[in-house]
Amino acid sequence: MNIYGDWGNVLVLKQRLKWQGYNPVVTEYNPGDEFPSDVDLIVGGGGQDSGQVVIQQDLQQLAPTLRGLADDELPMLAICGLYQLFGRFFKTHDGVLIPGIGVLDIETHGGPERLIGNVLSVSDEFGEIHGYENHSGQTFLGTDAQPLAHVRKGEGNNSKDDTEGARYRNVVASYLHGSLLPKNPAIADFLIEKAVTRRYGSFDPAPLPDADLAGLARLSELARKHASDRPR
Numbered sequence: 001m002n003i004y005g006d007w008g009n010v011l012v013l014k015q016r017l018k019w020q021g022y023n024p025v026v027t028e029y030n031p032g033d034e035f036p037s038d039v040d041l042i043v044g045g046g047g048q049d050s051g052q053v054v055i056q057q058d059l060q061q062l063a064p065t066l067r068g069l070a071d072d073e074l075p076m077l078a079i080c081g082l083y084q085l086f087g088r089f090f091k092t093h094d095g096v097l098i099p100g101i102g103v104l105d106i107e108t109h110g111g112p113e114r115l116i117g118n119v120l121s122v123s124d125e126f127g128e129i130h131g132y133e134n135h136s137g138q139t140f141l142g143t144d145a146q147p148l149a150h151v152r153k154g155e156g157n158n159s160k161d162d163t164e165g166a167r168y169r170n171v172v173a174s175y176l177h178g179s180l181l182p183k184n185p186a187i188a189d190f191l192i193e194k195a196v197t198r199r200y201g202s203f204d205p206a207p208l209p210d211a212d213l214a215g216l217a218r219l220s221e222l223a224r225k226h227a228s229d230r231p232r
């Protein structure tokens, strides 16, 4: 699935990997496709409730594979609609129960109102995380799930506690679109480091030329600032 610019996450990972001298191959996966036999990183985006219903059966068939890969430290990024389905289930506001694949100890209940707007959250691992949320599902973490971050502005997982997203091994899950990685390159670099280390045993990042690095830092700072200044 892909909504509100989530495809941008793939573009960021691809470009940052190229800067490190790698030649990433992106394989798109759609329901019914053969699951690639050799993957280094899995990225998935959000979707409307109807889209989540469409992919649910196929996702269930992949569940043992995805759970195995997550347990085996494969880095994954799951945004919003896919994040919800990485959990135990999503019960939509219309009462439709969409089973999840249980990578994460979370459950999601659709509410009558949508949580919409820019979000600022803070994580020990990644610092400030900026993005945009738009969801009716309210997600609650079980005892085995760690939050990705704590919300300073916006709602995040739900309107009751201040958690945003979830972490498990090298899985990063978040409600934030926008897309997430251009504004939060620390998360992109975490996923890249884990993917390269898992494949080659170590990761020795090449520093970018100062001018490029300064330009990039400025752009992503600008995007973060705009996001956090915008009203909800």
Ligand SMILES: NC(=O)CC[C@H](N)C(=O)O
Pocket: 003, 045, 046, 047, 048, 049, 050, 052, 079, 080, 081, 082, 134, 135, 136, 137, 138
């Ligand atoms: N933005 C999304 O991916 C939405 C996910 C889900 N359909 C919800 O509304 O909660």
